[in-house]
Amino acid sequence: MLEVNYCKRIQEQIALYLDDELEGQEKIEVQTHLQTCESCKQTYEQVKSLLTQIHQIKPLYPAPITLRKSIEKILDDAPSPYQASPELHNKVLAILETAKESKERKASKLYYKKVFVALAATLVIFVMSFSYWINYNKSISNSTSEFALMAVDTHLRHQKGQLPLEINSNSAEDISKWFANKLSFGVKLPNYQEVSGQEKLYQLEGGRLVGFKNDYAAYISYKMQNRPITLVVTSSSVATPSGGEEIISKGLTFHYSVIRDLKVISWTDRGLTYALISDLAERGQQSCIVCHSGTEDKDFIDGLKIKS
Amino acid sequence: MVNKDIDFRQVALEHLDALYGFAMVLTRNQTEAEDLVQETYLRAMRAFGQLVPDSNLKSWLFTIMRNIWRNQIRHIRSGPQFVEISSDELQSNSSAYFESDQDPHMLLVRKVEQETVRAAIEKLPEHFREIIVLRDLENFSYQQIANILDCPAGTVMSRLARARTQLNILLNQWQNLATQR
Numbered sequence: 001m002l003e004v005n006y007c008k009r010i011q012e013q014i015a016l017y018l019d020d021e022l023e024g025q026e027k028i029e030v031q032t033h034l035q036t037c038e039s040c041k042q043t044y045e046q047v048k049s050l051l052t053q054i055h056q057i058k059p060l061y062p063a064p065i066t067l068r069k070s071i072e073k074i075l076d077d078a079p080s081p082y083q084a085s086p087e088l089h090n091k092v093l094a095i096l097e098t099a100k101e102s103k104e105r106k107a108s109k110l111y112y113k114k115v116f117v118a119l120a121a122t123l124v125i126f127v128m129s130f131s132y133w134i135n136y137n138k139s140i141s142n143s144t145s146e147f148a149l150m151a152v153d154t155h156l157r158h159q160k161g162q163l164p165l166e167i168n169s170n171s172a173e174d175i176s177k178w179f180a181n182k183l184s185f186g187v188k189l190p191n192y193q194e195v196s197g198q199e200k201l202y203q204l205e206g207g208r209l210v211g212f213k214n215d216y217a218a219y220i221s222y223k224m225q226n227r228p229i230t231l232v233v234t235s236s237s238v239a240t241p242s243g244g245e246e247i248i249s250k251g252l253t254f255h256y257s258v259i260r261d262l263k264v265i266s267w268t269d270r271g272l273t274y275a276l277i278s279d280l281a282e283r284g285q286q287s288c289i290v291c292h293s294g295t296e297d298k299d300f301i302d303g304l305k306i307k308s
Numbered sequence: 309m310v311n312k313d314i315d316f317r318q319v320a321l322e323h324l325d326a327l328y329g330f331a332m333v334l335t336r337n338q339t340e341a342e343d344l345v346q347e348t349y350l351r352a353m354r355a356f357g358q359l360v361p362d363s364n365l366k367s368w369l370f371t372i373m374r375n376i377w378r379n380q381i382r383h384i385r386s387g388p389q390f391v392e393i394s395s396d397e398l399q400s401n402s403s404a405y406f407e408s409d410q411d412p413h414m415l416l417v418r419k420v421e422q423e424t425v426r427a428a429i430e431k432l433p434e435h436f437r438e439i440i441v442l443r444d445l446e447n448f449s450y451q452q453i454a455n456i457l458d459c460p461a462g463t464v465m466s467r468l469a470r471a472r473t474q475l476n477i478l479l480n481q482w483q484n485l486a487t488q489r
Contacts, residue, residue, distance in 0.1 A: 015469060019443065021450055050476055054444040057422040060329035060429075067342045071324055074349050075317040160450065160461040 006033075009164065011043050016162060018048055023153075025211025026163070145255070147212065147239035148266050151232040151275035152259045154210050154219055159228055165206035165221060175207045179218050182209060185235045185272060187218045202229065213238040230277040239273040241266035316356055320349065323366050326446055327373060333437045334377045336430070344380075348373040367452045370442070374456055428478045436471035443468055 010033045016022050017030045034041050063071075157163045167178040172189035179187045189204070202224040209216040210232065217234035244257030244264070254267045266275040327348060331341035351372050429437055442453045443464075450468075454461040 015472070016465070019450070021465075047472075050472060050479075051444055053425050053479075054429075054440065054475070057425050057429075058329075058445045059325040060426065060441060060445055061325075061332040061341075063324045063328035063345070064338075064342070067328065067345060068321075068324060070346060071321065071349050072317075074346065074353065075320060161465050 007037060007040055010034075010037070010040050012164075014040070014044050014047050018044075018051055021162060023157075028211075145239065145242045145266065147232075147234065147273060148241070148244075148255075148257065148259060148264050148275050150210070150212055150217075151230065151266075151277055152262050152264060154232060155228070155230040155262065155277040156260065158219070158221060158230065163208065163210070163219070166208035168206040170204045170206075172204060175204065175220065179207065183216055183218055185233075187233055187272075189220065224278075224280070227279060229280075232275045232277070234273050236268045236271050236273045241268055241273060241275075316353075319365055320352065320369070323369055326366070327369055329445065330370060330373060330438070330441055331377075333429070333441050334374070334434065344373060344377060347376050351376065364452065366446070367448060367456060370446070370448070371456045374438075424479065424482060425475075428475055428482070431478060432471060432474060435467065436474060439464065439468050440471050440475060444472075 010030055013022060013026065013030050017027065022030060034044055154163055158165075167175055169175055169178075176188045202222050205221040205223055207218060207220045210219045211217075212234055215234070215238060217232055220231040220233070222229040222231070241253075241255040244255040244266075247254045247256060252267050252269055254265055257264050262277050262279055264275060264277055266273065268274075324345070328341060328345050331344040331348075332338070335341045335344060348369060352369055355372070429440055432440065438457070439453065442448045442456060443450075448456065450461045450464045453464045453468075457464065
């Protein structure tokens with residue numbers, strides 16, 4: 001039964017595999033399975049054959065010669081996209097003429113001194129802006145940890161339907177049990193909502209394994225007011241949070257950054273490294289309630305707020 | 309990817325066949341398709357300055373074309389309606405396709421040739437036709453298609469799967485009918 005489900009999952013991914021929409025562990029998983037499973041291999045060949053058949057009809061309709069000629073004419077007749085319009089051209093000429101006359105009238109030492117000061121100031125500002133820009137880009141490119149990038153990538157792919165959950169459950173206990181013996185580290189999900197009986201602020205959806213550095217990491221999916229939140233956990237021996245903005249709260253250093261428009265908070269605690277992904281407000285600190293929804297943790301979540 | 313220093317004319321012309329094919333898929337009418345292509349190039353010329361460097365020019369042209377078409381459709385809908393062939397109608401239509409032809413042997417030959425696939429694509433509803441063309445002929449990624457169609461990437465994936473299934477069913481039906489004759 002387990003094998004049938006596995007084949008079903010692989011068969012669902014065959015089109016994605018052929019469309020080059022799978023990456024990393026998932027791609028390897030499909031490749032490996034196809035080498036050993038005749039039934040899935042047959043499905044793969046059928047889909048591949050259909051796609052080849054379709055691709056072979058390209059071009060679907062070659063453009064008629066008359067159309068090609070009229071398009072060429074459109075492209076030839078139109079001005080270059082970067083050519084200034086005649087109106088702008090005339091305006092600039094007028095400005096230059098005025099400036100020339102003005103220059104002749106005000107050709108005094110004081111005038112040149114002012115111009116020199118203005119030019120020097122402009123140059124200083126330009127150099128400062130340029131070096132800031134260089135450093136800014138350097139800090140961005142150096143800041144993002146590989147683990148955070150992987151976490152964002154898996155979050156996005158799950159949203160696109162490319163990374164289905166391997167366990168669908170809203171029970172923290174069931175998901176923790178499912179991860180047991182599958183990972184080289186232990187994961188025990190807290191669930192304050194179940195313990196405290198408080199109003200449900202978020203829903204636990206399930207989890208799956210994701211490949212990272214030749215090992216598996218735990219991928220846990222939540223929803224808060226229909227907005228997805230992902231928690232990815234791995235061993236701190238393979239991932240260290242780095243870069244971004246550092247915020248120290250309750251003795252832990254949190255790294256906050258924005259990657260592909262998503263808020264990423266990553267940290268290490270007791271041998272595990274975490275990355276929490278969401279599109280929530282500010283630094284996405286509200287996503288922390290998936291583990292810290294008790295009122296005693298309010299200070300902790302507030303610690304990540306942007307200070308006004 | 310677009311480097312703005314390169315010749316827009318040359319790069320834009322490379323995509324003419326692809327754009328015309330997409331226009332035919334949308335309009336199913338040669339005159340309308342030609343008008344649509346011309347309008348697309350005119351708008352692209354005007355908006356080229358707004359194109360972000362290193363953007364995908366091809367994907368940008370397809371997006372412009374589809375937006376023009378969607379706007380035209382809104383106007384057309386106030387006039388006579390264009391009737392799509394639903395999936396339920398495919399079976400009867402596929403039989404009609406064979407009934408109308410005189411030589412079943414020739415059909416069998418044609419079926420394995422490109423014309424059959426082209427005809428099968430034409431039989432699909434518009435939202436299936438366009439997604440098949442964008443992915444299976446023009447090789448756009450799911451994300452690029454999502455941008456062109458202005459829908460989530462998840463929708464692209466599910467719609468593409470349904471379109472391919474329907475196309476496959478249609479091709480198999482035709483193949484079976486041809487074999488029986």
